[in-house]
Amino acid sequence: MLPMPEPADVVSALGAASLFSNLSLEELRLLAGHAVRKRYAQGELLFSEGDACKGLHIIVTGKLRIFKSSASGREQVLAVEGPGGSVAELPVFDGAPYPASVSAVEDAQILFISRSDFRSFCLAHPEVALKMLAVVGARLRRLVGIIEELSFTTVRQRLASVLVRLAQTEGKHTGQSIEIQLPGTHQELAHQLGTVRELVSRNLMRLQAEGLVQVEARHITVLDLPGLTAILDSSS
């Protein structure tokens, strides 16, 4: 009898991850035996671009951001993953170093499975490999989307796009207008848009001057959603 058998909550946390959604309870138990709990504080770095790959990280609670950073201090966010998501799936397979860095946006609880343990589990359970393909495929699509935005659109359009998305997903409708809350600082938003803080601030103010939104620091009221949406496909 092991001193620390897989606690039930580890098993259920694994089952909640999209990677393992269709495994049997028994398989989850087996996997849980290899999982290690880790905790990261807000802002803490899990690993940096170029580090050797240690293993797979599965998010139980909190949020992680995957990002690239440049020599001159700029950052570009590639993805933000929440509970049920995973990070660093790929290098587990090709053995190459991490292509990007990962840090915690909020305090996060993580299950870590080492490279070799996960590999052997995958070989024994081929359906997990197929799930991996789906997860990686989704990530690939998002990256293609980022490339498209970076090379075809302006900062203004990307900003409008984020506001529209927020309004549609978590906006509170109050009469004609929709109230949203920016998920982070202007700086963080700038990193997601692939630009700098000042441009986020300026473009927000410009949208306000045009009567499309009402800005009160991080709290934004969308006054004219159609107008905002129209920015997305303006040829210039």
Added chain:
Amino acid sequence: MLPMPEPADVVSALGAASLFSNLSLEELRLLAGHAVRKRYAQGELLFSEGDACKGLHIIVTGKLRIFKSSASGREQVLAVEGPGGSVAELPVFDGAPYPASVSAVEDAQILFISRSDFRSFCLAHPEVALKMLAVVGARLRRLVGIIEELSFTTVRQRLASVLVRLAQTEGKHTGQSIEIQLPGTHQELAHQLGTVRELVSRNLMRLQAEGLVQVEARHITVLDLPGLTAILDSSS
């Protein structure tokens, strides 16, 4: 006896593809039975972004380019694949539409395997799924690289980067200098760099004015490789 059994060249073509490099001859034969030969002329479109996914394309000869195009006529090349490469691996699994368009850079000979045939083959041969992960992983890394370049570097740096790469891979050393040949028109190069023709032309001329290269239309002589390389990590 089938009227058209899998010809030996189809089998060997499949075996040459990186996706299937470790399959047995027997397995290759089985797969070849589902493969359909197709030919595309230079410039021809295999499919467009948003089309429903029909199946997997494996390149026997020629080159394909995967690209995004914008409403205003701009293009961004995501990858160029040559013989042994494959295209549209992903949508085969998630069933979603193609995220980008693919066209032939040169006349190309393709083996096509339908989505359902390939799926069932993968289920029967799990090691193919693992290979897929490796192939998709490599593509994902390249996309991350493109994002990094788009958001951190200037057109000048990206151009210099391409020239350095060409010089190192296929450059002919003639005394102090290295002779290279641009792989396509300035327009095509611009699409790969995520910019427009004029900027390619101008930046080439600027590099020439600085004495780093000698430009004669598509034929370029690199005079100062260290100087060219230095451009890549200039903070500004």
Added chain:
DNA sequence: CACATGCTGCGACTAAAGTCACTGCTCGGG
């Protein structure tokens, strides 16, 4: 040969992006 077509070079311009330096605000701890 005359002519159309496609690629390249260039000048002048506009617009977008990014940099720098500074101000003011708010919030929390000593």
Added chain:
DNA sequence: CCCGAGCAGTGACTTTAGTCGCAGCATGTG
């Protein structure tokens, strides 16, 4: 209560990207 840290707003400026229009030049075709 004061102070410092971090965040947001802003003006002035530089640099880079992109647009437009056109001219030169090769190539190939009727």
